[in-house]
Amino acid sequence: MNQPVATLAKLRSVELRTSAASESADFYENVWGLSVVERGSEGAWLRGAGDEHHVLQLTAAEQNGLGRITFAVRTPAEVDEAARRLGSRGVPIVAGPGPTGEIAAGYGVSFVDPEGRVIQLLAAAYAVTTMHRSDAVPVGVTHVVLNTVDIDAAVAFYTDVLGMRVSDWSEHQMAFLRCNSDHHSIAFNQAEWTAINHVAYEMPSVDHFMRGIGRLRHHGVVPMWGPGRHGPGDNTFSYFADPAGLVCEYTSGIAQVEEDRWLCRVWRRVPELSDTWGTAGPPSAEVRSHMAGVPDDGPFAGRADLRVSADR
Numbered sequence: 001m002n003q004p005v006a007t008l009a010k011l012r013s014v015e016l017r018t019s020a021a022s023e024s025a026d027f028y029e030n031v032w033g034l035s036v037v038e039r040g041s042e043g044a045w046l047r048g049a050g051d052e053h054h055v056l057q058l059t060a061a062e063q064n065g066l067g068r069i070t071f072a073v074r075t076p077a078e079v080d081e082a083a084r085r086l087g088s089r090g091v092p093i094v095a096g097p098g099p100t101g102e103i104a105a106g107y108g109v110s111f112v113d114p115e116g117r118v119i120q121l122l123a124a125a126y127a128v129t130t131m132h133r134s135d136a137v138p139v140g141v142t143h144v145v146l147n148t149v150d151i152d153a154a155v156a157f158y159t160d161v162l163g164m165r166v167s168d169w170s171e172h173q174m175a176f177l178r179c180n181s182d183h184h185s186i187a188f189n190q191a192e193w194t195a196i197n198h199v200a201y202e203m204p205s206v207d208h209f210m211r212g213i214g215r216l217r218h219h220g221v222v223p224m225w226g227p228g229r230h231g232p233g234d235n236t237f238s239y240f241a242d243p244a245g246l247v248c249e250y251t252s253g254i255a256q257v258e259e260d261r262w263l264c265r266v267w268r269r270v271p272e273l274s275d276t277w278g279t280a281g282p283p284s285a286e287v288r289s290h291m292a293g294v295p296d297d298g299p300f301a302g303r304a305d306l307r308v309s310a311d312r
Contacts, residue, residue, distance in 0.1 A: 004163025005085040006078055006121055008071045008179035011186075013055045013104075014141050014199050015067030016246060017299070018043075021060035023243035028056060031219045032201075032248065033137030033212060037128075038103055045103055048140040048201065049131040053104040055140040056199075064244050065296040066196040068110065069144055069186075070120040071162075071179065076107040082121050083109045091161065092306040094118060112306050114157055115148060115194040116298025136211035138201035142251060143184050145198050147191035147293060151175055154188045167257060168232045169266045176232055183233040183255040195293030198239065198247035202254070209236050209252040216240060224287040228280030229253075231273035237280075239287055247290045 018024050025044035028034045034046035037054050045054040059067050073079060076097075083097040086109070096109035106125030110118055133139070148154040155175045158164045164177040167184055176184035189197050203209040213227055224247070226238030234255040240248050267273050271282045283291075300306045 002089065002160065003085070005089070005091075005161055006073045006082040006163070008121075008162060008164065009074055010072050010180055010182075011141055011143065012052055012070040012072045012122060012125070013057060014069055014144055015057035015059055016196070016199070016244075017059050017061035017063070017065040017067045018242075018244040018246065019061060019064055020242075020244035021058050024058050024246075027243050028058070028248075031216060031221060032242075033135070033215070035131075047128060048138045049133050049135070049204075050140040051127045051130050052140050053126040053128055055138075055201075063296075064196070064246055064294060065298070066117055066146070067299060068118040068120055070108075070122050071185075072125075073121045073123050076123050079107050079109050079121055079123050086111050086161075089161065094300060094306065095120075112298060112300060114153060115150075116296075116301055116306075117146070117194075118299060119162075133204050133208075136203065136208045136215060138212075138250070139204055140202060141199060142182065142202035142254060143187060143200045144196070145174075145187040145189055145200070145291075147193065147195040147197045147291075148188045149191065149194055151188050151190040158186060158188075165259075166264055167255075167262065168264055170232055171266060171269045173269060174232070178257055181256045181258075183235070183257055189291075191292065193292075193295040194298075195296045196246065197291045197293065198249050200237075200249040200251045203236075203250050203252040206236060206252050209238070209250055212250050213238050224290065225283045226250075226275075226280045227277075228275035229277045231276050232267050234276075237275075239291075241290050245290055246293075247287070 037045045043059040104125045108122035110120040167176045223238045
């Protein structure tokens with residue numbers, strides 16, 4: 001049996017391709033609560049209150065989509081070994097291994113998954129000083145939900161190749177995968193096409209979570225769904241749309257997994273488990289439409305040499 005290519009430490013950052021780059025940068029800085037690290041005509045990099053150099057990269061594009069998901073690994077040597085193992089499995093590498101030359105520096109390798117998503121494994125990136133956390137601003141990115149046309153193949157790739165573990169299922173519609181003690185850092189949703197579903201940002205506490213929602217309301221931005229608390233993951237949720245229509249979530253209190261004691265379960269898809277508080281009701285047609293996104297074959301769509309079989 002093949003070993004995973006690396007041991008993922010955490011989710012570092014997400015790059016979004018956005019049709020409203022300037023407006024979205026304004027929104028995430030002035031309304032959502034992130035801080036701009038760098039900004040130019042082609043996009044922006046924004047940080048949270050934690051120590052990651054940036055947690056969100058916005059890249060101008062004609063159509064919304066996922067640019068890249070970046071995970072932390074501990075050392076450059078692990079990046080080199082990951083690249084070797086990816087190569088032996090026939091997984092297409094699109095950058096590295098080596099110094100990235102990017103704004104956060106670091107040593108990384110990037111590859112594509114079976115549905116064309118770009119995943120980066122990154123070590124030795126710049127860190128920043130943690131901000132004072134009394135303000136109701138996100139610490140960082142805590143999870144990404146991805147729409148997939150084949151949930152079993154997606155789960156197989158991310159568990160076999162990346163060593164992630166399945167924490168729970170929501171029937172056969174969603175799978176929640178972890179790379180550390182957080183209940184999930186990636187979740188897959190069975191859908192008609194491949195797309196980004198939403199990006200979730202961690203608030204330090206329920207109080208920060210509610211005050212953040214209050215700040216958005218002050219700016220005239222109301223939740224599409226929430227506030228509530230999910231069954232799978234036990235985390236609070238409130239979903240919003242950014243200026244490009246991409247879905248962003250405030251969340252807090254994600255369940256912590258003790259590896260030797262956790263039992264994966266299959267949750268029923270019923271309103272009382274989708275929202276255990278009973279405050280949000282079922283998701284509306286509006287939020288479902290935004291979460292469905294638009295078909296996205298990834299930034300390397302059309303490159304036959306950059307496709308990987310799901311059974312690698």
